[in-house]
Every structure is written in C-alpha cells, then in structure tokens.
Amino acid sequence: MSRHERITPETAAAEPQAAETPASPPEAPAGRSRKRLVAVATAALLLAVAGWFGYGYWTTGRFLETTDDAYVTADVxxxxxxxxxxxxxxxxxxxxxxxxxxxxxxxDDGDYRNALATAESRVASAGETLARIDAQINAATAGVRQAEASLDMARAQQRTADTDFERVRQLAADNVASQAQLDTATEAQDVARAGVASAEAAVASAEAQVAVLRAERAEAEGQRDELRLAAEQAQRDLDLTxxxxxxxxxxxxxxxxxxxxxxxxxxxxALIPDGSLYIEANLKETQLAGVGPGASVEFTLDALPGQTFEGEVASISPATGAVFSLLPADNATGNFTKIVQRVPVRIALPEDALATGQLRAGLSAEIAIDIRTTPQPDATRIAAE
The missing domain is CATH 2.40.50.100 (RNA polymerase II/Efflux pump adaptor protein, barrel-sandwich hybrid domain)
Structure with missing residues (x-):
C-alpha cells in the first residue's frame, strides 16, 4: 500500500478477507506425501519382486540349462x-x-509258390540220386568182397603149386621125377602166381570203383544241400510276401x-513302436559343462499346456548335429564365421507323460536340466583307474 493511500472502513474490512485466502496451501503437503507413499510402495514391490527373482536365480536358476529347441522324437x-x-x-x-x-x-505269392515247388522237386530228385549211388556203392562193396575171396583162393592155389613144385624139383634132383613132370610143376606154379596177381588187380579195381562211387555220392550230396538251401530260400521268399x-x-x-x-x-x-518316444533337446555347446546322463529334467509340452513333467537325461550325442548333416560345413575353406554349435541330448520320458496318450513325435517342448542332479564320478574308482 502506498503511503498516499488512506485506510478506509471498506478497505479495513477487505483486508481480513484477503488475509484469509492463503489458508488453502496446507493441502499440498498431504498430496505430495500420498504420492511419495505410492512411489515408496512401488519401489518396495519392485525390490521385493527383484529380490524374489534374484533369490530364485541364485538358489535354482543358475543351475538350470534351458532351451526351447526340443522336440518329442520316436524310433521310427x-x-x-x-x-x-x-x-x-x-x-x-x-x-x-x-x-x-x-x-x-x-x-501276390503265386510265383513264389511255384518257385518253392520246383526247388522241393529238385531236392527230392537229388535224394533219389543219392539212393541210387548208395545202391551202387553197396554192389561195388560186394564186388570188393568177391574179389578178395578170389584173391584168397588164388593165393591158396599158389601155395599148392609152390609145394608141388618143390616136391617135383627134389624128386627130379634125385632122378625120381622126369623133366616133364618138373616142367608141369613149374607151369602150374607160374599160373598160380599169375592168378594171384590177377586177383589182386581185381580187388584194387573193385576198391577203386567203390571210391569213385563214394566221390560221386559226396558230389551229389553237396548238390542236394545246395538244392535244399535253394528250397529254403524259396520258402523264405514265400514267407516274405x-x-x-x-x-x-x-x-x-x-x-x-x-x-x-x-x-x-x-x-x-512307418511303425511307431510303443514306448519309443523320447525328447531330443539341442543344447548349445556352452551349456554342456554340467550336463550328464542321469540329470533331472523338467519339461513342458506345447500340446499339454499347464502341465509339467519330470524326466531324466538318458544320453548325449557323441557329435554335434552339423556333423551328421547332409552337407557338413568345411571350416577349412573360405572365410570363417564362428557359430555356436548344438549337441543333441536325449531325455527319457516318465510314465505319467506317456500315460496321457497325447504325445506324438514332432511335438515341441521346453526343457530345463538341473545340473546339480548330474551324477558325479566316483573319485575312488577314478583314482584306481
């Protein structure tokens, strides 16, 4: 107010009203405190959530190797x-x-039945051939015995001729027997010796005939065995129809x-055998350090939402998937760009997952392997080795 302004009753009455208007500002601190409370609560909630997830990661998450590159597979x-x-x-x-x-x-098995009948007929014919050769062998064996008997008789005749020759020779030396008698005895001895030689040759011939027939029988038996194998193959071909x-x-x-x-x-x-389903997860090579057979695996299936199952690592492939591809990469040629490789890991399915009857080869899955459950090697056994 200027010093030239005078205070009048109207201005004096208006001044208290003007002085009362600044009473509204005390509401501002209450609004700011409410906002501050909301911010603190939000920060506390975020901190709690972060702590929860951090605790989960520290106690569990850092021990899990996860991937969504996993599919249900079967041995087709x-x-x-x-x-x-x-x-x-x-x-x-x-x-x-x-x-x-x-x-x-x-x-259609008509041709194969005819082939089987032909093969069996040939086997029967080979059997008849063997029977004929056996009969010939029996006859030849009898001829050998007959020749041996003739040889025995010829040898007996030779012994008689030898005895007569010696007697006549002594008588001729004593001038008791004539020269004619000695010549006759000598001739008889020579004839007996020739008879023995002839009988021995007959025995050898008969034995040779038996040997020939036995060789023919062995050959015929081999042919029969071949024909029998052909018949068995014909039967097998018929069964394969x-x-x-x-x-x-x-x-x-x-x-x-x-x-x-x-x-x-x-x-x-294609035939999908019962119980042959399993999960094949393709893990990065950087995830394999703690993974081994026997490790526990939690997995979910896109086809069964909301359900979690627990399996087990069955085995790990001895090579990356690129090794078994149709055209493996040749890193020794051209420019090289490093690519993280993936290794197939087979996961056995539990009975409760198989019992659902909903699993099909090719279904997508997400897996988490707990490396803490991987069986550790026996230190005592390793030291012994």
Missing amino acids: TLVSSRVQGYVASVEVGSNDHVSAGDVLVRL VLRAASDGIVANMTLEPGDLVAPGARLA
Missing part, C-alpha cells in the same frame, strides 16, 4: 518289402494300433493300395 521303424510283387491285400490302415507279428500287407509288424505300435503313413507293384527296399509305411 520303416516298413518295406524284401521281395517284389503286387499287393494282394492291405490288412491295416494309417493310425491303426498293431501287435508284434500282425499282418500288415499281403503280396506277408509283411508283419516288427513290434507293438501304431502304423503311420500307409500309402499302399491293392494292385500296387512293390519293389524291394521301397518305403511302404
């Missing part, structure tokens, strides 16, 4: 034929469950129809 058995033929009938369809030994496909399931499982990708021509080795269908 490919169904193929080992013989050629036309499809006579298809006994099962895709997605049918079969037991080991169940018939899957039947091929019926394609059977190798194990219990589910048939998939059955593409055959009656009348189709099947070539040996061609893929006809």
Whole structure:
C-alpha cells in the first residue's frame, strides 16, 4: 500500500478477507506425501519382486540349462518289402494300433509258390540220386568182397603149386621125377602166381570203383544241400510276401493300395513302436559343462499346456548335429564365421507323460536340466583307474 493511500472502513474490512485466502496451501503437503507413499510402495514391490527373482536365480536358476529347441522324437521303424510283387491285400490302415507279428500287407505269392515247388522237386530228385549211388556203392562193396575171396583162393592155389613144385624139383634132383613132370610143376606154379596177381588187380579195381562211387555220392550230396538251401530260400521268399509288424505300435503313413507293384527296399509305411518316444533337446555347446546322463529334467509340452513333467537325461550325442548333416560345413575353406554349435541330448520320458496318450513325435517342448542332479564320478574308482 502506498503511503498516499488512506485506510478506509471498506478497505479495513477487505483486508481480513484477503488475509484469509492463503489458508488453502496446507493441502499440498498431504498430496505430495500420498504420492511419495505410492512411489515408496512401488519401489518396495519392485525390490521385493527383484529380490524374489534374484533369490530364485541364485538358489535354482543358475543351475538350470534351458532351451526351447526340443522336440518329442520316436524310433521310427520303416516298413518295406524284401521281395517284389503286387499287393494282394492291405490288412491295416494309417493310425491303426498293431501287435508284434500282425499282418500288415499281403503280396501276390503265386510265383513264389511255384518257385518253392520246383526247388522241393529238385531236392527230392537229388535224394533219389543219392539212393541210387548208395545202391551202387553197396554192389561195388560186394564186388570188393568177391574179389578178395578170389584173391584168397588164388593165393591158396599158389601155395599148392609152390609145394608141388618143390616136391617135383627134389624128386627130379634125385632122378625120381622126369623133366616133364618138373616142367608141369613149374607151369602150374607160374599160373598160380599169375592168378594171384590177377586177383589182386581185381580187388584194387573193385576198391577203386567203390571210391569213385563214394566221390560221386559226396558230389551229389553237396548238390542236394545246395538244392535244399535253394528250397529254403524259396520258402523264405514265400514267407516274405506277408509283411508283419516288427513290434507293438501304431502304423503311420500307409500309402499302399491293392494292385500296387512293390519293389524291394521301397518305403511302404512307418511303425511307431510303443514306448519309443523320447525328447531330443539341442543344447548349445556352452551349456554342456554340467550336463550328464542321469540329470533331472523338467519339461513342458506345447500340446499339454499347464502341465509339467519330470524326466531324466538318458544320453548325449557323441557329435554335434552339423556333423551328421547332409552337407557338413568345411571350416577349412573360405572365410570363417564362428557359430555356436548344438549337441543333441536325449531325455527319457516318465510314465505319467506317456500315460496321457497325447504325445506324438514332432511335438515341441521346453526343457530345463538341473545340473546339480548330474551324477558325479566316483573319485575312488577314478583314482584306481
């Protein structure tokens, strides 16, 4: 107020009202304290959450090796034929469950039955040949015995001739026997000796005939064995015209129809054996330090949301996936760019996961391996080795 202004009753009455207006500012500190309380509470909540996650990481998270590059896999058995033929009938369809030994496909077996009958006929003919040779061997053996008897008789005659010759020779020396008698005795001795030689030759010939027949029999027996193997192969080919399931499982990708021509080795269908499912997780090479068979694994499946299962590391591949690729990388040529490699790790599925009946090969999974559960090697055993 200027010194030239005068205080009037109106101005004096207005001044108290003007003095009362600054009473509203005390509300500002209350608003600021409320905001401060909210900020403190938010910071405390964030700190608690950070502490919670930090505690979880420190106590558990840092021991987990995780990846979402994991899929349910199965040991697929490919169904193929080992013989050629036309499809006579298809006994099962895709997605049918079969037991080991169940018939899957039947091929036309007419040609194979004829081949089996021909092979069996040849085996029978070879058996008759062997029977004939056996009879010839028996006859030749009897001839050997006859020749040996003739040899014994010739030797007896020789002994008689030798005795007569000696007697006549002594008589001739004493001038009792004539020269003619000595000549006759000498001739008889020579004839007896020739008879013995002839009988010995007959025995040798008969024995040689037996040996020849036995050699023919061995050859015929070998031919019969070959024919018998051919018959067994014909029977095997006939049996192979019926394609059977190798194990219990589910048939998939059955593409055959009656009348189709099947070539040996061609893929006809696939069989997923029961209980053959497992998870294959592709871990980075930097994650393998503490991973080993027997480690506990928690995993979830995209096909079963909200469910967590616990498995176990079964084995680790001896090489990275790139080694088994169709065209492995050749890092010795051209410019080199380092790429983190991945190693397949097989994880065994628990019974409760298999019991759901919802698992299929190829389903996506997320896994977490607890490296604390990896069995440690026995220090005593290692020291002994």
